[in-house]
Amino acid sequence: MAYFIRRLAAAVPVLIGITFIAFALSVASPGDPAVELLSMNGFSQPTEEQIAVKREEMGLNDPLLAQYGHWLSKALQGDLGTSYMTKESVSGELLRRLPATLSLSLLAVLFAVLLGVPSGMLMAIRRNRLFDHIGRALALILVSIPGFWLAIMLIALWSEKLQLLPTSGYGTWKHLLMPAVVLASGTGAILMRLTRAALLEELNKDYMLTARAKGLRESFIVLRHALRNACIPLLTVIGSYFGAIVGGSVIVEVIFAVPGIGRFAMDGIFRRDYPVIQGYVVFTGLIYVLFNLATDLCYGLAHPQIRLGGKLR
Amino acid sequence: MKMSYRAAAGLLAFVLLASLLAPLLAPYDPNQINMAQRLAPLSSVHWLGTDTLGRDVLSRILYGGRVSIVLALAVTLATMLVGLLLGTISGYAGGWIDEAIQIVVSIFQGLPGLALMLAIAGTLGPGVKSLFVALLFTSWADFSRVVRGEVMKIREESYVEGTRALGAGHVYIIGRHMLPNLLGPLIVLFTIRIGRVILSIASLSFLGLGLQPPAADWGVMVNDARPYFRSYPHLMIAPGLCIAAVSLCINWLGDGLRDKLDTRTEKEHSLL
Amino acid sequence: MKRTQTAKNKKRIGVLFSLCLLLALMGCSAANGSNESSGNNGLSQQSAAPSAAADAASEEIVLAAPRDLAPGPQDAYYTSTILYVWEPLITASEDGKPAPKLAEAWEMSADGKEWTFMLRKGVTFHDGAPFNADAVLANFARYKQVSPKSSPFYTLDINNSYPSLKEAVKVDDSTIKLIFDNPQPTLLYSMINFSSPMYSPNNFDENGDFNGLPQGTGPFKLVQHEKDQFSLLEAYDGYYGEKAKAQKIRVRVIPDPDTRLAALKSGEILGVMDLGAIPPALAEELLKDDRFAVSTAKSTISHYLHPNGAKAPFNDVKMRQALSLMIDREQLVKELYLGYPTATANILNSTSPFYKDIPAVHHSEKAIALAHEVLGDSRQAVTLIVPTYGLDRYPYKAQAELLQAVLQELQLDVTIQILDGAAYKEAQAQGNFDLAMATQGLPNGDPYTILNNYMASEGSSNKSYTLGYTNARVDELLNQVKATLNMDDRAAIYNELQDIAAEELPTIPLFNDASLIAYNKEITGYGALVYGTTLPQLERVQ
C-alpha cells in the first residue's frame, strides 16, 4: 500500500510539470489567442487597439507565472475554465467527448492484444518456422505503415467497395471498428514482437524443464506456466501504450470523424486556446498517470512477490 | 537465414548507393516543373511517371532517399545519444538523481507531442533544425527508460560490483562495463526506430516542421499523393514501397545483429 | 482439458484476425489496382448502393460538411445561415445587392439618419411565437447585450453593422424604425444575413445566449444536434414561403476530405456542403464516376499573394507589378483548380455589385524587364509563407512550388515556409516574410470595409499583414466615400480605388474562388450558391 501512495505522490510533480510546460510552450508558440479570437470568422481583421483591449481582457498581459498560478489555483478547485473561442466549459466539453476517445482506445487496446498476444505466442512456439517468419514480416510491415494510409485503404475496401462498414462517425460498434483497427495496428505489431520475445525468454527458463519433465502437454505448459510469467512485462507495455493511444488518436479521430478529445485538443492547439490545451493536458496526463498506476497494480497482482510485500530481486 | 540477411544488406546498400548517386542517376532535375506533363503515367520517358506538377517521380525518389535516410539516421542517432546519457546517469546514479530524471521523463512522456512540436517549430522557425529538435524532444524519454532499465540490470551483476570493490572509478565502470553491454540493445533499438522516424518526418512536414517544399522525402511524397491515390496509385506506391523496403531491411538486419550481439534482452527492444 | 481448449480457441482467433488484416491489406491494393484499370466501376456499384442506403434513408437525406455548422447555444448564431434555420431581415441577391427577407420593404430618410423597415406579415417562429416588431426589438436588444460576439461564421457586432445606432423603435406591429446619429447610406449592405438574424424572443437566456435549440423562421427546424457529429433538420410546416422539399436532412460532420469522398461513393451521404466541401482534385476524381455531379457558383473568397511592402524588394511597386505580370493566373486556375475559379487582377471579390472587371495580364518579358530594373544583376532571396489551413482546402503546396519555380525568372530565390495559422498571422504582423499566400472573404457587398482595411494607410489589414501600402489619394477617396450618400457616386469612387489597386498592387490578386459542391444524382435540386446551397429545393429523385 505504501508503495502505491508513494507512486501517487510522485504523480503530483509530474502533473504539475506537464501542465506548466504545456502552458509555457503554448505561450512561447508564435501566435496570439486574442488575434485568433477576433479573427476566427476568417475575414475580419481586428485593429491593433481591438487586440490590445482583448488581450487585457483575457489577462494575457500578466506575467507568465501569474497566469499559470491563476490557472492552477482554479484547476485545483476543479475549474478548468472556459474556452476562449467557444466560451464553453472546458471540463464539460472534455467529459462529453471522453466516452468517444475512451471507447475507441479501449477497443484499440483490445484489438492490439487480440492480434499481438496469440500470434506472438504462436510465433514463439513455432520459432524460426514459417509462421514465425510471416509473423515477423507482418509485424514489421504493420509498424512501417502510415496510419492515414491504412485508414484510407480500410475505408476504400470496407465502405466503398463492400459497403459493410460506415466510413465515419460515432454511435454504434460498427463505427468504431476501423478506427480501432488503425489505432491498434502499430501497437498490435509491437505486442506481437514483445509477446514473442517475452515468451521465448520464458520458454528457455529452468522451470519450463521442470514442467516438461512432469510429462505435461506442451500447450498446457506454455499457457499455464510460460504465458503467466510473460504477462508481467506485457502488462506494463499495454498500460503505457494505452496512454500513447489516447494521445495519438488525433489523426484517426479526424479521418473517421470521431468526436473525441483529440480533435477538440487539436483545434485548441491551432487556435492557441490556452484553457483548452491545459484542460487536454490535464486529462491526458491524468490518464497517463492513472494507467501507469493501474498497470503497477496489475503487475503486483500478477507478481506474488510484490503482492506479498517482498522485495523484487 | 544467413542468405536473407545478406539479401537485406544488399538491398539496403543498393538503395543507399542509388540515393547517394542521385545526381548522377536521376534522369531529371527533381524540382523541374513541367505543367504540360502533369500526372503522366509510367512510360519510357518517365519510368515512374510524373506528379501533380509534372516533376519526374523517379528523380524525386532518388533525391528523396538521401533526405529520408540521412535525416532519419541523424535524428535517431541524436535521440539515442541523449537517451543513453540520461538513461545511464539515471540508472547508474540511482537515488534522488534517478527520481528527478524519472520525473522529467514522465513529464515528457505525458506531454502532448503536437503542442511540443508546434512550440518548437514556432521558436526555431520551420525547417530541418526544428524537426530535429522536435523529434529529439518527443522521443528521448522512451529511449532513456530502456537504457536505464538495462543499466540497472548490469549494475547488479556481480562483475560490476567486483570492479567497484576494487576501487574503480565511475567513469571507468560506465565506459568499461556499461557501454559495451549496452551496445547490443542500442543497435537493435536504432534499427527499429529508423523506419518510424521516416514516417514521422512525413507527418510533421504538415505542421511546418521539417522539410519545406519543394524538397521532398519519401514520407512527404506519400502524403502528397493522397488526393490522387485512386487514379494515380503509383504516386503513393513507389515512395511507400521505398519506405517499407528500407525499414524492412533495417529491421531485418537489426534482428540479425541482435542475435549476434545480444541474446538476453529481446523484449526491451520490441518496446520501441 | 478446458484450459487447453480455450487456448486453442484463442490461437484460432489470433490466426483468423491476422488473416483478416492481411486480407484487408491485399484487398486494398486490389481495390486500388482495379480502380486504376477501370475508371468507372460505378455500374457494378450502382446496383448495390441503393439497397444499402435505401431503407434507412428513405425519408432522411444525409449530407456532410467539413465542420460543425451548428456550433451551439454559446455561439452568436447557433447555426450557420446555410442550414436555413433562421433568416435575416435583409439578405443578398445573387448579384450581391441587398434583398428583402423578413423585412419586405424599407425607406431611408433624406438625411440618411432614419431607416424604416416594413416587416413581412404572417410569419411565425418555429416555437410558434409571431414575428413582429416586438420580436425584432427583442433581437436588437440582444445584439446590444452580446456585442461583440464571435462565431466561426461572422462576428455579431452591433457597433460595426449599425454604427452610431441611437435607438430602435416600434412604429406599429409590423414596422420598425432605426435612428442613427450619423447618416448610414450603406446600412442595407451591412445588415445582410449575419448582421440581422431573427430568433424567437423566447429563445434567449439572461446572458443573451440560446436557451435551447434555435427557434428561427426558416424553412428548416433544427430538431437535434450532436456537437461535431450531426445536425438534424426537419422541414418547417408553418413556413410562410415555399416549403422545403425534403422532410428531413441530416448534415454530418466529416472533417477529412478523403473520407467525405469515400462516404459519397459508398452512398452513405448524398451530398457535401460548406467551404472546402470537396477539393478540386477530389472533384475530378469523383466525376470519373457518373453517379455523381458537381455544382459551382461564385464564391466570396478571393485568393491573394500578399507582398511585404515594408521592405525590399516588394516595397518597390515595379517589383509588385513584375510579380503580377509574371504569374500566369489562367494556368494556375486551370491546372491546380481545374478551372472552377476565375482569374482576376482586381482586389475586390467579383460577388460585390461594385466589382469592376479588370482582366489579368500575363506578360513574362515585361515582368522580367521590370524585375531587372529593380534588382539589377543580383538575385534576391525571398520567403514565401503558406498557412497550414490553406493546405487542407486548397492545393496550396503545389501552388507554392509552382510560384517558386515561376519567380526564379524574376531573379527571386524563393524559400517556402509552411506555418500553422497562428504562427502565420504573427509572421505577417511582424513582417517576417516577403510573400504570403492568403485568402480573404468578402463580408458583404459593400466594398468599403475591405478596401479601407487593405488600402488605407491605417487600414487594419494593411497594418496586420505588413502590406506597407500608403497613398494619400486613396486615403482621401476613402474619407470621401464615407460621406457620399448617392450610390452612383460611391460606385465611381470604388471604381477609381479598384483601378488604383490594380495599378499599385497593395496586394496581388490571383483569382476569385468558386463555391464547389458535389452530390449523388439520386438527389436533385441541389446546387451551389455564392454562400451555401439550395438546401430547401433539395429532394430525392422520384
Next chain:
Amino acid sequence: MSDTLMVIKQLDVSFQTREGLVQAVDGATLELKHGRIFGLIGETGSGKSVLGLSLVRLLPAHASVSGSLLYKGKDLLQLSPKEMRQIRGREIALIPQNPASSLNPVMTLGSQLREAIRAYAGRTGSKRLNAQAAGLLHAMNMPDAEQQLRRYPFQLSGGMKQRVLAAMGLAGSPSLLIADEPTKGLDALIRVQVTEMLANMARRTGAALLLITHDLDVARVLCDEVGVMYAGQIIEQGPAKELFAQPMHPYTRGLIASMPSRGMIPIAGTAPSLTDRPAGCKFYDRCGSAMPRCEAEQPDLYKSAHTEITNKETEPIDGTAKGQQAAAKHKARCFLYA
C-alpha cells in the same frame, strides 16, 4: 539380468551451433538397474547433464540424438512425442539442476505439485490432490507441509526448493529418477541431507537413480556404480569403491587428486573444445602418461587388469554375485590397459 531397467547404447548427442557442430555426448554406453545408484561425474561441460536430459528427450530442438535408449525393452528414441510424454514423470522423472530457478515463480507450490500428481493420477478431487501433495512434502521432511502448499517459491530457501523439486520428481512413483546436480548451489550441510534423502528414496522404492554430480565425495559415498565423463565420453566406469580406490584412467586419477580431501592438486591444462575435438584420446594434451599412439588413435574401453583381485575384495562386503558382475565392468578408455 532381470534387475536391469535401462540400457543405453552408443548414445551420441550433438548440437548444431553458430560455431559449428558440438559433440556433447560421444558413444556413451551404460546400464541402470533397479534400486541401484549410478553416479555420473565430471567437470562442468563434460556432457553429463546433456546425457541426463537425453534420457527423457528434453534436449533443445536443435540437438540430434542417435544410438539406443532401451527402457524396459522399448527404445525411447522410437517413441512418438505423445508416448514419450507419458513416460516422463510416471516412468522416468527428472529433478532439474538450479533449484533456485526451476520452480515457476508465479505459481504456488501446491499448484505445481498438484500438476505433477494429476499428470499420472488423472482427475481426482482437489482435496485428495492436496492431501497427496502435502504427503509428498511431508515425506521430504518439510515442516508444515499443508501451509507450504500455499506459498510461493520466493518464500523458500534453496534447500526447501530442492526438496519440493524432489517431491515433484517422486510424485509419479517413477522407476527411474534422474537427479541433475541436485546439490548445486546448496551449502555443505544441506547438500548431504538432500543427496542422502534422494538415495534413501531410491532404495526404498526400488527405483533406479541416475545421480549427475561434480561432487566426488557424494558420488563415492552414495553411488553403487560411477561413470566418469570427459569431453563427452565416458572415459572410466566401474563400482564406486573400486573406482575411487584404484582409478584407472589418468584423468580420473587427476580428478581424485584434485579433491579437497586429497590435497586439491589441479589437473594442468584445459579441456578441449567440443567443436574441435582431437582425433585420438581426448585427454592427450593434458595426460602425464601419454604415448605416441594416443594422439592419433581413439582408445576403446579396456577392462581393469586387477579385476580378479578386486572381485575378491568386494565379495565379503556385498555378499552377492552383483559385486562380481559390477567389478567385471570396471574399465577405462585408455591404452594403458590395452
